Amino acid sequence: MFVGIDIGGTFTDGVVISDQEVIKLIKVPTYDDISLSIEEALQQILAGLEPQKIEQVTLSTTLITNLIMQDQLAKAGLLLLPGPGANPHQLSFACAYKIINGAVDYRGRVIKPINLTEVKEACQYFLDRKINNLVVACKFSQRNPSLEEEIAAFVQKNYPECKVLASHKVSGLLNWVRRANGAFYTLATQEACRTFQEKIKTTLAKLGLHCPLFILKADGGTLPLEVSLCYPLETIFSGPAASTLGALACTEEKITAVVIDIGGTTTDLALLLAGKPLLAERGALINNYPVPVRSLAISSLALGGDSSLLIEQGKLRFGPRQGPALCVGGPVLTVTDVLVYSGYSEIASPALIKEPVEETARVLQLTPQQFSEQVLQMFVAQLEAKLEIMFKTWEEEPAYRIWQVLSVQKERPQTLICLGGPASGIGKYWSEKKNWQVVVPAFSAVANAIGAALAKTTLKLDFFADTERKTYTTNLGGLQGTLAQRLHNIEEAKEFTLQLFQEKAKDWQLVPDMPVETVYAEGFNIVRGWQTTGRIFQIGLQTVPGIKGFLKGARQDV
Amino acid sequence: MFKTGLIFFPAFDWAISPTHPEREERLLYTRDQIFEEGILDQRKIVEYTPRLAEEKDIQRVHFCVPNIAAQTTTAHFISAGSALKLGDALLAGAIDNGFSLVRPPGHHAMRVVHGNRGFCNINNEAILVEYLRKKYQLRKIAIVDTDVHHGDGTQDIFYHDPDVLFISMHQDGRTLYPGTGFVDEVGGPGAYLKNINIPLPPGTTDKGFLKVWREIIRPLLKDFAPELVINSAGQDNHFTDPLANMQVSSQGYAQLTEELKPDLAVLEGGYAIETALPYVNLGILLALAGQDYSYVVEPQAQKQQIKQELQVERYIDKLIAYWQKKLAEIPPSKEELFSSKLIYKNSRHLYYDTDNIREQQQEEVSYCPDCPGVYQVISQSDRASGRNYYLKGISIPLYACSACQEKGYEIWERAKKEKGYDLCYLQDKKNDQYFREEIRR
Ligand SMILES: [Zn+2]
Ligand SMILES: [Zn+2]
Numbered sequence: 001m002f003v004g005i006d007i008g009g010t011f012t013d014g015v016v017i018s019d020q021e022v023i024k025l026i027k028v029p030t031y032d033d034i035s036l037s038i039e040e041a042l043q044q045i046l047a048g049l050e051p052q053k054i055e056q057v058t059l060s061t062t063l064i065t066n067l068i069m070q071d072q073l074a075k076a077g078l079l080l081l082p083g084p085g086a087n088p089h090q091l092s093f094a095c096a097y098k099i100i101n102g103a104v105d106y107r108g109r110v111i112k113p114i115n116l117t118e119v120k121e122a123c124q125y126f127l128d129r130k131i132n133n134l135v136v137a138c139k140f141s142q143r144n145p146s147l148e149e150e151i152a153a154f155v156q157k158n159y160p161e162c163k164v165l166a167s168h169k170v171s172g173l174l175n176w177v178r179r180a181n182g183a184f185y186t187l188a189t190q191e192a193c194r195t196f197q198e199k200i201k202t203t204l205a206k207l208g209l210h211c212p213l214f215i216l217k218a219d220g221g222t223l224p225l226e227v228s229l230c231y232p233l234e235t236i237f238s239g240p241a242a243s244t245l246g247a248l249a250c251t252e253e254k255i256t257a258v259v260i261d262i263g264g265t266t267t268d269l270a271l272l273l274a275g276k277p278l279l280a281e282r283g284a285l286i287n288n289y290p291v292p293v294r295s296l297a298i299s300s301l302a303l304g305g306d307s308s309l310l311i312e313q314g315k316l317r318f319g320p321r322q323g324p325a326l327c328v329g330g331p332v333l334t335v336t337d338v339l340v341y342s343g344y345s346e347i348a349s350p351a352l353i354k355e356p357v358e359e360t361a362r363v364l365q366l367t368p369q370q371f372s373e374q375v376l377q378m379f380v381a382q383l384e385a386k387l388e389i390m391f392k393t394w395e396e397e398p399a400y401r402i403w404q405v406l407s408v409q410k411e412r413p414q415t416l417i418c419l420g421g422p423a424s425g426i427g428k429y430w431s432e433k434k435n436w437q438v439v440v441p442a443f444s445a446v447a448n449a450i451g452a453a454l455a456k457t458t459l460k461l462d463f464f465a466d467t468e469r470k471t472y473t474t475n476l477g478g479l480q481g482t483l484a485q486r487l488h489n490i491e492e493a494k495e496f497t498l499q500l501f502q503e504k505a506k507d508w509q510l511v512p513d514m515p516v517e518t519v520y521a522e523g524f525n526i527v528r529g530w531q532t533t534g535r536i537f538q539i540g541l542q543t544v545p546g547i548k549g550f551l552k553g554a555r556q557d558v
Numbered sequence: 559m560f561k562t563g564l565i566f567f568p569a570f571d572w573a574i575s576p577t578h579p580e581r582e583e584r585l586l587y588t589r590d591q592i593f594e595e596g597i598l599d600q601r602k603i604v605e606y607t608p609r610l611a612e613e614k615d616i617q618r619v620h621f622c623v624p625n626i627a628a629q630t631t632t633a634h635f636i637s638a639g640s641a642l643k644l645g646d647a648l649l650a651g652a653i654d655n656g657f658s659l660v661r662p663p664g665h666h667a668m669r670v671v672h673g674n675r676g677f678c679n680i681n682n683e684a685i686l687v688e689y690l691r692k693k694y695q696l697r698k699i700a701i702v703d704t705d706v707h708h709g710d711g712t713q714d715i716f717y718h719d720p721d722v723l724f725i726s727m728h729q730d731g732r733t734l735y736p737g738t739g740f741v742d743e744v745g746g747p748g749a750y751l752k753n754i755n756i757p758l759p760p761g762t763t764d765k766g767f768l769k770v771w772r773e774i775i776r777p778l779l780k781d782f783a784p785e786l787v788i789n790s791a792g793q794d795n796h797f798t799d800p801l802a803n804m805q806v807s808s809q810g811y812a813q814l815t816e817e818l819k820p821d822l823a824v825l826e827g828g829y830a831i832e833t834a835l836p837y838v839n840l841g842i843l844l845a846l847a848g849q850d851y852s853y854v855v856e857p858q859a860q861k862q863q864i865k866q867e868l869q870v871e872r873y874i875d876k877l878i879a880y881w882q883k884k885l886a887e888i889p890p891s892k893e894e895l896f897s898s899k900l901i902y903k904n905s906r907h908l909y910y911d912t913d914n915i916r917e918q919q920q921e922e923v924s925y926c927p928d929c930p931g932v933y934q935v936i937s938q939s940d941r942a943s944g945r946n947y948y949l950k951g952i953s954i955p956l957y958a959c960s961a962c963q964e965k966g967y968e969i970w971e972r973a974k975k976e977k978g979y980d981l982c983y984l985q986d987k988k989n990d991q992y993f994r995e996e997i998r999r
Pocket of ligand 1: 706828
């Protein structure tokens with residue numbers, strides 16, 4: 001039995017899934033303190049169930065997202081060691097920074113030492129501004145963390161009132177801007193995360209729940225609650241991941257489809273390709289700042305069922321939400337009203353809005369039918385334009401190897417899975433107008449909670465070793481070190497990587513026999529003066545992405 | 559917003575041989591540097607996925623012996639195709655300029671290809687030029703080759719084409735492979751001064767490099783007024799390159815790029831894969847994208863002061879003076895250049911360093927008052943091992959007059975019946991049709 005809880009803006013949904021069926025559905029309000037919503041949701045879920053039958057609870061939480069969006073972050077400053085390269089003042093750092101000397105190159109060699117007087121001055125600069133959370137970010141620190149470590153230790157010793165985090169502890173990704181921003185957001189949200197985690201643990205104990213608790217990540221995988229404290233950022237933007245996995249669970253393995261989730265004010269689009277959600281090529285952005293977080297490729301439109309209909313200079317356009325739809329007691333005519341009027345939605349009687357629709361049509365010198373048609377056509381056109389951009393981005397994903405260029409067979413989906421209130425109406429309209437298969441699954445209203453419940457725990461390891469320098473690094477923050485043994489060939493390197501992977505798999509509480517796939521494995525000869533002086537290995541391992549299971553009979557085609 | 563297109567194709571799974579300079583490792587550190595900088599997150603730089611060129615794109619330029627398959631691998635198709643893809647994006651207006659950061663390189667590949675020369679089999683820039691001219695009806699294109707080696711392949715392909723201005727600045731051929739690229743190689747009689755070589759002395763620094771650009775190349779480009787400028791962006795003029803002897807830094811390359819403003823830059827050579835490539839490639843990319851590159855300083859350049867020696871400086875000044883004088887002269891007429899017989903004939907030997915082949919060629923271009931005229935080549939390879947081929951190739955230029963086009967087909971029909979050839983080729987660039995016939999003996 002799997003429990004999924006999705007914390008939304010106004011409501012928190014919960015589902016219990018057993019044997020490919022949803023056996024329980026609950027809904028509670030979302031409170032300011034989301035741990036209260038989780039507690040209430042779990043109480044209702046447990047009513048009449050034996051707690052020991054529950055194998056796992058997975059949360060899709062907005063905790064970090066809310067902190068960031070509501071600007072409740074702890075203040076922090078960056079100590080940056082850019083070394084040679086792009087002008088650091090032209091890069092997108094998410095908070096105040098000071099540039100200091102010291103540099104590491106791509107092989108992890110220190111090419112410029114640090115100057116502690118400068119470090120002191122930088123610390124003082126931030127302390128004077130009442131900023132005592134400091135991030136140290138050095139270009140190529142994943143290849144050699146020594147400069148970051150030295151500075152962090154120095155700050156810790158001389159400024160005990162400061163909290164300091166080195167960027168290599170957060171991510172090993174090749175992108176120091178993302179690492180620096182990632183470290184900033186981690187530092188700025190860690191305290192709130194810790195509090196949240198303690199509250200949840202207390203709640204679980206109180207309810208007698210002893211099963212593992214996981215948090216859904218932006219890439220559609222899950223992470224144990226304890227591990228999420230080290231990587232709090234991984235839990236942002238899990239909502240769209242939850243709905244996409246939910247859509248997948250309600251259809252079938254290997255489906256290729258577009259998932260649209262239409263809410264009151266926004267619409268999210270995602271792609272499922274042969275049963276796998278498409279990931280964003282470079283990772284997530286927070287307030288337009290790049291961070292080292294893998295996330296689904298989600299495209300959002302500021303358009304939803306409650307978008308108002310405005311007439312400006314005799315022309316129709318969409319306006320912001322001013323309340324719910326007119327037909328359910330709102331103040332103005334909305335997209336939803338048009339769906340109701342033209343028979344695509346049955347949430348209210350068309351009679352309720354007959355007059356305002358006809359009136360608006362008259363203003364536009366259209367028949368009510370022409371007017372409705374125009375509204376829906378405009379709505380779908382905007383979706384299509386966004387989709388086109390998504391497809392293009394997907395088709396233009398870079399490839400660095402011959403086999404990648406050759407293996408491309410990118411066929412655009414012709415199936416649409418609709419989620420959210422107004423989605424079924426739009427779905428029906430879409431299926432009439434276009435040659436697409438349209439699916440409006442059962443449980444589409446709780447797709448997010450279903451997605452959370454069925455998400456798999458995932459682990460991806462990008463391993464990089466330089467045998468000449470006897471070092472290895474990975475994408476995981478803090479996982480790097482010295483090669484004690486010599487890796488002679490790709491087979492030995494793979495073996496070594498697999499061992500690292502399995503050690504991490506324990507922390508991640510992965511199922512022991514979970515299949516691991518090799519994404520890439522390559523060896524490079526380091527040749528200097530026609531002599532091979534070492535090898536560089538790059539190996540990518542990951543658990544097979546996907547979900548734990550599919551719901552029986554949930555697919556409903558329009 | 560100004561946008562720079564980038565195709566980065568390091569071909570992590572392709573090498574000439576495991577320890578050859580053209581191996582998998584070559585762009586590894588460049589990848590590290592460019593990715594680590596975080597600049598690819600900026601919307602100014604748009605990364606595209608590579609694509610494969612088509613056989614026809616190669617036939618438009620080369621006579622591959624005995625066929626395309628024998629001279630290429632998939633990596634070659636991708637390397638050439640990447641440049642084409644950026645060309646399409648540029649002409650569609652999706653980008654304002656582009657950098658095809660790809661391997662394998664191509665600028666030593668000539669029209670006839672018996673094997674690999676200077677790590678090249680097919681010529682990426684030439685394939686790009688002919689593709690763009692055909693597809694978008696462009697006419698005048700300039701190629702500026704800033705690789706340390708003479709771009710002898712590109713020179714060969716466009717030697718008789720008055721609409722392609724080829725300028726190569728490189729280390730003097732008396733001191734470096736391929737041993738050509740002197741000032742007297744000025745283009746065929748129908749394309750006089752459309753081939754400009756600037757052989758620089760060993761030890762040339764940023765200063766000399768930029769001076770040559772500003773005082774010879776820039777005025778030449780202004781005069782020619784091309785519709786498109788392509789840069790063969792080799793990086794082996796770098797002061798740490800193991801194969802050459804120049805003293806140019808990443809700052810010099812970036813500054814040249816900023817001033818040259820190529821529409822498309824295509825990577826050529828550059829084998830200081832650690833000390834130069836990460837920095838030079840980054841510098842070029844930033845310069846193309848209009849970003850500040852002043853912080854791109856390789857660690858060695860911080861330590862050592864690079865100074866241009868006086869004799870190098872004097873030599874460069876003389877070279878500049880030579881070209882300025884030459885370009886100011888009133889050129890002889892096409893008829894004068896063709897001489898009294900109104901036919902251009904040239905016979906030469908070519909050496910393929912990688913594949914150990916000696917090729918013997920007889921070229922012929924017939925005078926036409928209305929167009930560049932039909933080009934013919936008879937070629938024979940002499941290799942240490944493997945089969946030798948004797949072939950004839952005929953090329954009808956893109957802007958041929960109909961009489962020359964017809965003449966091209968007549969020569970082709972005759973050639974097929976002549977005794978001795980193993981292979982005959984006809985390039986009809988005008989109609990974009992290409993023929994190859996294997997003659998069985
Ligand atoms: Zn070269
Ligand atoms: Zn003619």
